[in-house]
Amino acid sequence: MLSSLKDVVKKIARSSSVDKKLVEEIVRDVQRALIKADVNVRQVKEISDAIKKRALSEEVLSGLNPREHIIKIVYEEILRGVGEGFDIPLKKSKIMLVGLQGSGKTTTAAKIAKYFKDKGMKAAVIAGDTHRPAAYEQLKQLAEQAGLGFFGKKEEKDAVKIVKEGLEALKDYDVIVIDTAGRHALEEELIEEMKRIAEVSKPDYKFLVLDASIGQLASKQAEAFNEAVGIDAIVITKFDGTAKGGGALSAARLIGIPIAFIGTGEKIEDFEKFDPAGFVSRLLGMGDIKALLEKVERIVKEEELDPEAFLKGKFTLKDVYKQLEAMNKMGPISKIFEMLPFGFSLKVDDEALEMTQEKMKKFKVIMDSMTEEELLNPKIIDSSRIRRIAIGSGTTPQDVKELLNYYNTMKNLMKRLKKGKLPIKGLKLGL
Numbered sequence: 001m002l003s004s005l006k007d008v009v010k011k012i013a014r015s016s017s018v019d020k021k022l023v024e025e026i027v028r029d030v031q032r033a034l035i036k037a038d039v040n041v042r043q044v045k046e047i048s049d050a051i052k053k054r055a056l057s058e059e060v061l062s063g064l065n066p067r068e069h070i071i072k073i074v075y076e077e078i079l080r081g082v083g084e085g086f087d088i089p090l091k092k093s094k095i096m097l098v099g100l101q102g103s104g105k106t107t108t109a110a111k112i113a114k115y116f117k118d119k120g121m122k123a124a125v126i127a128g129d130t131h132r133p134a135a136y137e138q139l140k141q142l143a144e145q146a147g148l149g150f151f152g153k154k155e156e157k158d159a160v161k162i163v164k165e166g167l168e169a170l171k172d173y174d175v176i177v178i179d180t181a182g183r184h185a186l187e188e189e190l191i192e193e194m195k196r197i198a199e200v201s202k203p204d205y206k207f208l209v210l211d212a213s214i215g216q217l218a219s220k221q222a223e224a225f226n227e228a229v230g231i232d233a234i235v236i237t238k239f240d241g242t243a244k245g246g247g248a249l250s251a252a253r254l255i256g257i258p259i260a261f262i263g264t265g266e267k268i269e270d271f272e273k274f275d276p277a278g279f280v281s282r283l284l285g286m287g288d289i290k291a292l293l294e295k296v297e298r299i300v301k302e303e304e305l306d307p308e309a310f311l312k313g314k315f316t317l318k319d320v321y322k323q324l325e326a327m328n329k330m331g332p333i334s335k336i337f338e339m340l341p342f343g344f345s346l347k348v349d350d351e352a353l354e355m356t357q358e359k360m361k362k363f364k365v366i367m368d369s370m371t372e373e374e375l376l377n378p379k380i381i382d383s384s385r386i387r388r389i390a391i392g393s394g395t396t397p398q399d400v401k402e403l404l405n406y407y408n409t410m411k412n413l414m415k416r417l418k419k420g421k422l423p424i425k426g427l428k429l430g431l
């Protein structure tokens with residue numbers, strides 16, 4: 001999965017021109033790479049269809065070249081297909097692990113505790129797996145090696161009792177990770193034990209530990225465990241040893257359970273918090289993508305979020321549209337003005353400038369019903385056009401007039417700003 005997706009990006013970056021043929025080739029390459037990584041066929045189709053559609057229809061963001069544009073689309077669509085990450089706040093918590101035998105639970109218990117220890121928290125593990133005889137020694141050793149607190153009872157068979165005592169003995173610790181027994185299948189006995197341990201420990205989080213090599217089967221297992229005891233997030237282990245990692249990742253997306261961590265080797269430090277954006281960036285070749293995304297961010301900031309951009313050039317309804325988009329991200333227009341470099345603040349008393357989410361939506365729908373000519377030159381919008389636009393957008397002529405009134409108010413304001421007549425606090429717009 002790793003090398004083939006990187007190759008796709010390389011192919012795009014090296015191409016002399018971006019045309020339909022290249023897009024089709026890229027889409028096929030992405031498909032092949034995802035199928036090889038065991039991603040569900042339906043998801044592969046969704047991802048590749050979306051890449052194709054966007055690559056052939058979306059306008060290239062100005063400032064990006066067509067190659068960068070395609071890479072951005074590939075990145076975004078693959079990211080969409082990967083399960084979400086799971087943020088655990090750094091505070092006192094109990095984490096209970098569940099999963100089948102051999103999935104990597106015991107190793108993961110130590111890895112998670114170490115993760116928190118590395119963040120400066122007091123972390124410990126409880127050896128609650130009384131089913132697999134070697135689990136106790138294994139966890140004890142790992143805990144010693146990593147400097148973690150440990151509680152276990154070698155001869156005790158009652159896991160519930162161990163967990164209860166462990167929580168008492170380790171109550172000074174910030175984070176306690178509870179290892180539990182697995183079986184070869186999710187059977188009644190295992191479900192009973194998991195439930196009882198959850199009852200006495202009242203964990204803040206229950207993580208399911210899944211072996212990446214099971215690929216797409218991950219979704220079935222996760223669903224079954226979720227139904228039996230309720231799962232907050234998944235830890236995918238043995239990511240290093242399989243070509244099927246994509247299957248487990250996309251399975252998580254499919255069932256909507258986030259991924260907290262991934263295990264990338266047998267050693268305790270072979271472990272990372274799952275960060276979808278970083279992960280996909282790496283799949284595609286980190287350097288290129290990171291630089292590209294930074295560039296995109298800059299452009300978006302400059303184009304949409306820079307209030308000064310509103311002052312440049314002729315002010316049309318297209319700019320109003322952009323402003324509304326920006327407001328979605330930045331808040332009301334008065335806030336945008338506060339960000340202007342010459343640092344004045346504008347208190348907008350004018351009703352015309354008051355903007356609610358509903359109004360914003362309505363204005364956008366109205367603008368979607370306008371012709372290009374009307375958007376660029378709103379002056380031509382007379383009463384018969386107003387009627388047509390209202391019908392086309394399912395609104396009333398009054399609504400269309402309200403939008404035009406908003407536009408005129410903004411335009412006037414822009415004019416004043418451009419002339420250097422900066423509005424002062426408390427300005428009333430004399431319209």
Ligand code: GDP
Binds near residue numbers: 101104135266270
């Ligand atoms: P448990 O039965 O669920 O407690 O599983 P263990 O923690 O004993 O792990 C089973 C095997 O998988 C052990 O040999 C571990 O060293 C190995 N293992 C666990 N996590 C990883 C991982 O992320 N990568 C690799 N390569 N091996 C792992």
